[in-house]
Amino acid sequence: MDPMESIKQTYFQECDELLVAMEEGLIAMESGEADDEIINAVFRAVHSIKGGGGAFGFENLVAFAHIFETVLDLIRSGQLAPEPDVVKCLLRAGDLISDHVGAARSGDTSGIDDGDVKEELRGFAGESGDEGGEEDFEGLDFAPMQFAFGEEEAAPKLPSVWHIRFVPHASLYAKANEPYLILRELACLGDISVEADLSRLPALCSLDAEEAYIAWNIELRGEVERPAIEEAFEFAAEDCDLTIEQAEQDLPDLPGLPDPPGLPDLPELGQPEPLPDLQAEPVKAEAPADAPVETRKEAAAPAVKEAAPQTIRVDLDKVDRLVNLAGELVITQAMLAQSVQDAGFGATSRLGNGLLEFEHLLRELQESVMAIRTQPVKSVFQRMPRLVRELAAQTGKQVRLLVEGETTEVDKTVIDRIGEPLTHMIRNAIDHGLESTEDRIANGKPAEGTVKLSAEHRGGRIVIEIADDGAGINRARVREKALEKGLISPTATLADEEIDNLIFMPGFSTASTVSNISGRGVGMDVVRRSIVELGGRIVIVSTPGKGSRFVLTLPLTLAVLEGMVVAVGDQTYVLPLSNVVESMKPSASEIEAYGREWELLNVRNTYVPLISIGKLLGVEGATKGVGQGVAVLIESEGTGRFALLVDAILGQRQVVIKSFENNYRHIEGIAAATILGDGRVALILDVDGLAGLCRDRSGGAMPAELQATGS
Amino acid sequence: MSKVVLTVDDSRTIREMLRAALSDAGHTVLQAEDGVHGTEVLADAGNVDVIITDINMPRMDGYGFIDHVRSSELHRAIPILVLTTESEPAKKQRARDAGATGWIVKPFDPAKLLAAVRRVAP
Numbered sequence: 050m051d052p053m054e055s056i057k058q059t060y061f062q063e064c065d066e067l068l069v070a071m072e073e074g075l076i077a078m079e080s081g082e083a084d085d086e087i088i089n090a091v092f093r094a095v096h097s098i099k100g101g102g103g104a105f106g107f108e109n110l111v112a113f114a115h116i117f118e119t120v121l122d123l124i125r126s127g128q129l130a131p132e133p134d135v136v137k138c139l140l141r142a143g144d145l146i147s148d149h150v151g152a153a154r155s156g157d158t159s160g161i162d163d164g165d166v167k168e169e170l171r172g173f174a175g176e177s178g179d180e181g182g183e184e185d186f187e188g189l190d191f192a193p194m195q196f197a198f199g200e201e202e203a204a205p206k207l208p209s210v211w212h213i214r215f216v217p218h219a220s221l222y223a224k225a226n227e228p229y230l231i232l233r234e235l236a237c238l239g240d241i242s243v244e245a246d247l248s249r250l251p252a253l254c255s256l257d258a259e260e261a262y263i264a265w266n267i268e269l270r271g272e273v274e275r276p277a278i279e280e281a282f283e284f285a286a287e288d289c290d291l292t293i294e295q296a297e298q299d300l301p302d303l304p305g306l307p308d309p310p311g312l313p314d315l316p317e318l319g320q321p322e323p324l325p326d327l328q329a330e331p332v333k334a335e336a337p338a339d340a341p342v343e344t345r346k347e348a349a350a351p352a353v354k355e356a357a358p359q360t361i362r363v364d365l366d367k368v369d370r371l372v373n374l375a376g377e378l379v380i381t382q383a384m385l386a387q388s389v390q391d392a393g394f395g396a397t398s399r400l401g402n403g404l405l406e407f408e409h410l411l412r413e414l415q416e417s418v419m420a421i422r423t424q425p426v427k428s429v430f431q432r433m434p435r436l437v438r439e440l441a442a443q444t445g446k447q448v449r450l451l452v453e454g455e456t457t458e459v460d461k462t463v464i465d466r467i468g469e470p471l472t473h474m475i476r477n478a479i480d481h482g483l484e485s486t487e488d489r490i491a492n493g494k495p496a497e498g499t500v501k502l503s504a505e506h507r508g509g510r511i512v513i514e515i516a517d518d519g520a521g522i523n524r525a526r527v528r529e530k531a532l533e534k535g536l537i538s539p540t541a542t543l544a545d546e547e548i549d550n551l552i553f554m555p556g557f558s559t560a561s562t563v564s565n566i567s568g569r570g571v572g573m574d575v576v577r578r579s580i581v582e583l584g585g586r587i588v589i590v591s592t593p594g595k596g597s598r599f600v601l602t603l604p605l606t607l608a609v610l611e612g613m614v615v616a617v618g619d620q621t622y623v624l625p626l627s628n629v630v631e632s633m634k635p636s637a638s639e640i641e642a643y644g645r646e647w648e649l650l651n652v653r654n655t656y657v658p659l660i661s662i663g664k665l666l667g668v669e670g671a672t673k674g675v676g677q678g679v680a681v682l683i684e685s686e687g688t689g690r691f692a693l694l695v696d697a698i699l700g701q702r703q704v705v706i707k708s709f710e711n712n713y714r715h716i717e718g719i720a721a722a723t724i725l726g727d728g729r730v731a732l733i734l735d736v737d738g739l740a741g742l743c744r745d746r747s748g749g750a751m752p753a754e755l756q757a758t759g760s
Numbered sequence: 761m762s763k764v765v766l767t768v769d770d771s772r773t774i775r776e777m778l779r780a781a782l783s784d785a786g787h788t789v790l791q792a793e794d795g796v797h798g799t800e801v802l803a804d805a806g807n808v809d810v811i812i813t814d815i816n817m818p819r820m821d822g823y824g825f826i827d828h829v830r831s832s833e834l835h836r837a838i839p840i841l842v843l844t845t846e847s848e849p850a851k852k853q854r855a856r857d858a859g860a861t862g863w864i865v866k867p868f869d870p871a872k873l874l875a876a877v878r879r880v881a882p
Contacts, residue, residue, distance in 0.1 A: 056776045093816050
């Protein structure tokens with residue numbers, strides 16, 4: 050890749066990080082929690098975005114960042130108070146700069162309307178519409194000189210002779226400038242002859258090594274203009290006495306020159322050099338050489354803790370290979386342990402002990418490797434404040450977003466896919482959940498509605514919650530709508546939570562995709578499907594008048610599954626534990642036939658379809674007798690509740706998922722495979738797939754869950 | 761002519777641009793992410809010919825860093841170039857007062873950068 054192109058990629062990656070830091074800082078400013086360091090960080094973020102943007106010529110971005118930065122600088126230096134209206138404008142500016150970065154990245158910089166905000170920022174900065182002209186325009190000073198040569202158009206080409214008197218001060222050396230280098234630059238311009246003026250050099254015994262004693266008289270001949278000479282002295286100009294004079298030449302029209310040749314003046318310039326002054330400096334420089342370092346170290350020490358952890362960027366593929374390898378290792382270890390045991394070595398033998406130790410280390414290795422794939426949910430959560438601001442503006446509601454647990458770590462795939470469902474639910478919470486400000490006040494609630502977004506680890510899973518303090522789900526309305534759409538029968542008696550769950554039914558909502566932004570109760574079924582695809586589930590808890598909570602439960606990682614290991618005949622299968630509700634040993638009386646194909650299981654007076662895995666998959670030696678085996682009650686998003694009949698439950702364990710699709714092809718009813726401790730391959734069952742398979746075999750609909758009536 | 765150049769900037773983009781331009785010209789590049797990190801890299805590095813530093817940085821800014829270098833017996837003679845923009849003359853002056861040797865105006869092109877290095881590094 051072209052190096053500039055790769056640096057540009059770096060720039061955009063960095064922008065993403067800087068935008069996050071900026072947004073966090075701005076939000077802290079909004080809530081009044083910002084200290085100087087936070088404001089500084091916001092300033093630096095915008096400054097860095099501007100700096101890199103300038104290097105790549107993103108003009109719109111730079112222009113906007115410039116005025117944004119100016120206002121932040123005023124706040125930083127205490128000249129502008131971060132009042133709510135200022136911060137509000139800054140937040141909008143933050144959104145816009147993020148848009149600018151996005152536009153620069155996509156190459157389409159046309160569609161951003163930042164005029165209003167720019168104008169507002171200028172207002173805060175005390176600038177009127179036009180930016181002031183260039184401040185530094187050094188070249189202009191020398192224009193009159195060129196006029197002096199007026200007639201000769203070719204003035205620069207004319208060889209001239211310059212006499213330069215250069216008297217460095219001690220400060221020039223203190224700043225690590227070096228006369229030799231300046232002379233070297235001059236030598237690049239033309240022929241030079243240099244004469245060192247040692248007249249001020251004292252006797253060696255009284256020489257101060259930090260002092261400047263030597264001056265230089267330089268004669269420069271060549272096609273040289275004054276600005277070029279000035280440029281050579283640019284860094285040193287403030288730390289020396291400098292005269293640059295053009296010497297008399299064989300030119301006919303010299304009278305036009307402003308000053309007489311300067312050499313006679315030189316002694317005057319050299320003499321008034323106040324030596325005592327200079328002497329003061331080195332003393333100052335030497336004495337405190339150590340002390341300030343001490344205090345600086347102290348000042349820096351507390352800040353060190355805040356430094357961001359060191360990170361490296363790694364290809365996701367590499368990490369996945371590691372995850373996979375660690376999984377394989379665990380399996381190999383288990384097989385090894387089995388062989389060792391079979392060979393008659395006890396757990397207390399040296400071999401057994403060593404293996405145990407090996408197992409512990411492997412587990413740790415596996416966990417550490419998995420941890421690499423996890424990231425804080427922050428990267429998703431941080432997108433929400435902007436969304437809330439925009440929705441609040443659109444709906445005219447006052448909304449406060451509370452975010453908790455954003456450092457909670459989640460698998461990368463979850464991070465990548467959870468954004469849209471979350472966006473969607475927050476949109477719903479604000480659009481439908483929260484009442485209008487007037488209604489809230491009328492109901493004795495605070496005018497400002499609250500939406501809370503939180504994440505935490507709970508029982509080996511990630512729980513993400515979106516809660517609002519709005520009106521709660523309007524059950525009458527939901528029921529009405531479900532009837533209208535033919536989703537429920539008019540006679541159905543539904544519990545409150547069953548009504549709440551109707552909003553997840555496909556077909557309940559008018560729109561079908563998550564990306565639809567019309568904001569009319571869209572696609573909660575799509576939200577649910579996204580969550581289920583991630584191996585998670587979603588639950589609603591709604592209280593009329595008090596608000597709703599959507600609770601998402603997600604697995605920590607997608608590479609490992611918490612499974613229930615079951616035996617069917619000579620086969621071992623794994624059921625995803627997230628689908629398992631309970632298990633029971635049904636007696637013959639609890640199982641009833643339903644038509645020719647189906648059996649129903651009575652679970653506390655509710656009949657659910659009972660599917661025998663042995664029969665369905667044709668496993669040899671599986672229990673066939675009614676009333677034998679174990680029924681596992683399953684709840685799935687797609688099928689609802691049903692029971693699976695197996696021979697026995699062997700246990701519960703984490704299994705490493707080996708994808709079928711990647712290695713073979715999709716098989717209906719089977720989600721994936723795994724390798725068990727004893728080295729045998731077990732299939733992980735897809736419960737919805739099994740139900741589907743069963744429906745296809747029987748050639749008819751699956752009986753719905755029924756309430757038992759009397760006998 | 762090959763120099764050891766320490767670049768101190770909190771922006772990864774700018775660090776990478778400096779590195780690209782400087783190493784193309786045959787210089788060895790050391791990097792630090794802020795002033796504190798700069799002092800650490802400087803302490804570990806055997807020899808640094810030129811320092812290029814940004815001003816706005818977390819933990820220790822450019823002024824603090826220049827001050828640190830200038831008050832170190834060992835390092836005070838190292839030329840320091842600060843990165844500024846045309847719109848911040850006050851910053852340039854303050855850096856100069858803190859002991860900066862010269863400056864590079866952002867956005868810089870490699871030629872300008874290398875010329876500035878040449879002008880301060882023996």
